[in-house]
Amino acid sequence: MTTPPLLEVKDLSTHFVSAAGTRVVRAVNEVSFTLHAGETLGIVGESGSGKSTLALTILRILPPAARIVQGQINFEGENLLDKSDSEMQHIRGKRIAMILQDPMASLNPLFSIGDQVAEPMRVHEHMGRGGAWARAKELLGAVRISAPETRVREYPHQMSGGMRQRIVGAIAISCEPALLIADEPTTSLDLTIQAQYLSLLSDLQKRYHLALIFITHNLGIVAKMCDKVAVMYAGRMVESGPVRQIFNRPAHPYTEALLRSIPRLTDRRERLTAIEGQPPDMTSPPSGCAFHPRCPKAIERCQEQDPPIFEVAEDQRARCWLADGR
Amino acid sequence: MSEEMPIVEAVNLTKHFALKRGLFSGADRGAVRAVDGISFAIPPGKTLGVVGESGCGKTTTAKLVLLLEEPTGGSIRFLGKELGGLGGVNLRDYRKSVQAVFQDPFASLNPRMRVGTIIAEPLVTNEAIEPPEVKRRIRNLLELVGLPDRAADLFPHEFSGGQRQRIAIARSLAVSPKLIVLDEPVSALDVSIRAQILNLLRDLQARLGVSYLFIAHDLAAVAHMSHEIAVMYLGQIVEMGLSETVARDPKHPYTQALFSAALPSHPEDIREDIILQGEVPSPVNPPGGCRFHPRCPFAMPRCTDEPPPLMLVEGRLTACHLYDPKA
Numbered sequence: 001m002t003t004p005p006l007l008e009v010k011d012l013s014t015h016f017v018s019a020a021g022t023r024v025v026r027a028v029n030e031v032s033f034t035l036h037a038g039e040t041l042g043i044v045g046e047s048g049s050g051k052s053t054l055a056l057t058i059l060r061i062l063p064p065a066a067r068i069v070q071g072q073i074n075f076e077g078e079n080l081l082d083k084s085d086s087e088m089q090h091i092r093g094k095r096i097a098m099i100l101q102d103p104m105a106s107l108n109p110l111f112s113i114g115d116q117v118a119e120p121m122r123v124h125e126h127m128g129r130g131g132a133w134a135r136a137k138e139l140l141g142a143v144r145i146s147a148p149e150t151r152v153r154e155y156p157h158q159m160s161g162g163m164r165q166r167i168v169g170a171i172a173i174s175c176e177p178a179l180l181i182a183d184e185p186t187t188s189l190d191l192t193i194q195a196q197y198l199s200l201l202s203d204l205q206k207r208y209h210l211a212l213i214f215i216t217h218n219l220g221i222v223a224k225m226c227d228k229v230a231v232m233y234a235g236r237m238v239e240s241g242p243v244r245q246i247f248n249r250p251a252h253p254y255t256e257a258l259l260r261s262i263p264r265l266t267d268r269r270e271r272l273t274a275i276e277g278q279p280p281d282m283t284s285p286p287s288g289c290a291f292h293p294r295c296p297k298a299i300e301r302c303q304e305q306d307p308p309i310f311e312v313a314e315d316q317r318a319r320c321w322l323a324d325g326r
Numbered sequence: 327m328s329e330e331m332p333i334v335e336a337v338n339l340t341k342h343f344a345l346k347r348g349l350f351s352g353a354d355r356g357a358v359r360a361v362d363g364i365s366f367a368i369p370p371g372k373t374l375g376v377v378g379e380s381g382c383g384k385t386t387t388a389k390l391v392l393l394l395e396e397p398t399g400g401s402i403r404f405l406g407k408e409l410g411g412l413g414g415v416n417l418r419d420y421r422k423s424v425q426a427v428f429q430d431p432f433a434s435l436n437p438r439m440r441v442g443t444i445i446a447e448p449l450v451t452n453e454a455i456e457p458p459e460v461k462r463r464i465r466n467l468l469e470l471v472g473l474p475d476r477a478a479d480l481f482p483h484e485f486s487g488g489q490r491q492r493i494a495i496a497r498s499l500a501v502s503p504k505l506i507v508l509d510e511p512v513s514a515l516d517v518s519i520r521a522q523i524l525n526l527l528r529d530l531q532a533r534l535g536v537s538y539l540f541i542a543h544d545l546a547a548v549a550h551m552s553h554e555i556a557v558m559y560l561g562q563i564v565e566m567g568l569s570e571t572v573a574r575d576p577k578h579p580y581t582q583a584l585f586s587a588a589l590p591s592h593p594e595d596i597r598e599d600i601i602l603q604g605e606v607p608s609p610v611n612p613p614g615g616c617r618f619h620p621r622c623p624f625a626m627p628r629c630t631d632e633p634p635p636l637m638l639v640e641g642r643l644t645a646c647h648l649y650d651p652k653a
Contacts, residue, residue, distance in 0.1 A: 160605050162605055192601075223591065263521075264550075294518075
């Protein structure tokens with residue numbers, strides 16, 4: 001694509017530093033990727049891989065112990081790391097919105113649904129209460145809440161889990177953002193409700209030409225929803241590329257092992273290929289490539305040297321010595 | 327569906343939770359029909375998988391089988407005999423033969439006990455054996471689940487989630503049970519660890535001939551682990567049959583929607599979406615007739631008032647009027 005990307009993350013690192021400054025956890029370690037308008041990127045990884053910290057870094061809503069130590073987040077042509085806090089407030093919720101895993105935690109139990117859906121429009125677009133509420137009703141309709149006229153006056157506890165998550169979706173798109181980050185958006189939902197929600201997100205994406213980032217541990221969501229995928233392990237983006245290409249020809253042994261460890265509905269009772277060992281303790285990560293203690297293909301070099309990024313195919317990159325073409 | 331005598335058989339098992347208002351025997355406001363007349367049998371060495379969404383009654387079913395809830399109706403048979411009562415199976419024997427592994431290994435292991443004591447507890451309470459023998463059995467159990475001997479002297483907090491689940495499995499195996507109820511045994515684990523535990527469970531089944539009642543919401547994991555699958559909706563079994571049959575070619579419209587909603591494991595596996603309207607209704611006042619009719623894309627007039635029985639359709643049981651030959 002020749003158009004400039006909507007979001008370009010370059011060499012981004014976020015570290016957690018202990019109070020005494022003696023211990024450092026490299027939660028996000030030199031991560032780079034690009035995303036164009038209308039595209040969907042899936043960021044997959046296990047707990048502790050840094051995928052959520054990456055999302056929080058993009059929005060700059062990190063906890064106090066975290067430091068963004070290097071890199072750039074170029075969004076709509078401007079580096080978000082150069083923005084002041086008040087400038088960021090105008091970007092969050094307006095240009096970049098986020099959906100979190102637990103809808104009950106993202107909704108305020110004391111405010112009506114209408115107030116919460118209207119809030120971003122009143123804050124960012126200075127709409128009056130009446131106008132914002134009228135728009136809120138339309139948005140509830142857009143996220144397929146039945147009888148929005150009565151629902152706007154109700155409260156989160158009166159909604160089911162699926163409805164709450166759709167309301168969070170309505171809040172997220174209220175100011176027509178360019179980028180929507182969804183962190184495990186369907187983990188707390190039942191299967192058929194998850195299917196409803198994912199189809200809703202694709203419809204919203206088409207209608208508003210949204211760029212979507214799915215943060216998930218579920219490769220199924222990536223297979224179903226995403227154009228591109230980035231795999232994270234121990235703070236590193238170990239592989240990235242187009243979804244089909246990665247699923248068919250993974251270059252990094254971790255990606256390959258992850259893909260082979262999930263049961264498929266169609267081939268029953270074949271032994272799964274498990275990844276031995278545990279994800280690393282991030283306070284004392286292994287030397288060299290962080291995956292080498294669990295890697296079935298590790299060579300001597302992997303223990304000592306952290307591999308750089310290699311271009312393995314068009315648009316596909318992997319941080320693995322085996323991908324070193326030379 | 328097997329010739330062999332089932333280990334555990336549920337006959338018309340029912341559990342209603344009465345809803346009452348007020349401190350003393352207030353007005354009866356009906357009941358939550360958590361499990362409503364389900365029947366199944368688990369043969370030796372086989373796995374029955376139970377799938378369904380929240381509120382379908384799968385966890386209540388597990389609790390009924392574990393005797394953690396008393397059924398409102400129906401019965402459980404153990405090796406062909408009724409539980410309890412005169413001439414029935416001794417409940418102590420039953421409890422020893424039916425063990426459980428739960429979802430959260432951080433909640434199911436006592437943080438103040440050493441792993442060896444945790445694993446030995448069912449042994450010590452159920453069998454009169456000498457301490458050296460207990461030690462030997464602990465070592466065997468740890469080896470069986472792939473943990474080192476020295477694990478016995480450590481505390482649960484010194485282990486990761488996957489290792490804790492191994493400890494929970496070792497404990498469930500301590501008294502050589504015939505059936506283990508696995509309630510979401512891998513949902514709390516990291517993706518890369520799940521396959522380890524699923525493989526371990528399958529190896530143990532092959533080695534020890536133990537049966538499993540496997541309850542999970544991850545359809546692919548259930549299909550992978552189970553010989554037979556039962557699909558539950560609002561307290562009833564709507565479809566039950568061999569795993570391949572049900573997973574490859576589901577017949578009940580709910581099973582079809584559920585399996586189409588399952589996420590693909592490969593981008594080229596994507597199937598036609600069947601998006602159901604609405605959400606699972608409350609089990610307090612479940613819809614009349616077929617309980618699925620308000621969300622069913624194929625609902626007919628008779629579905630609203632006539633509950634369909636389970637019928638044999640192409641090698642599996644399904645409860646749907648669409649397959650009634652008389653219609």
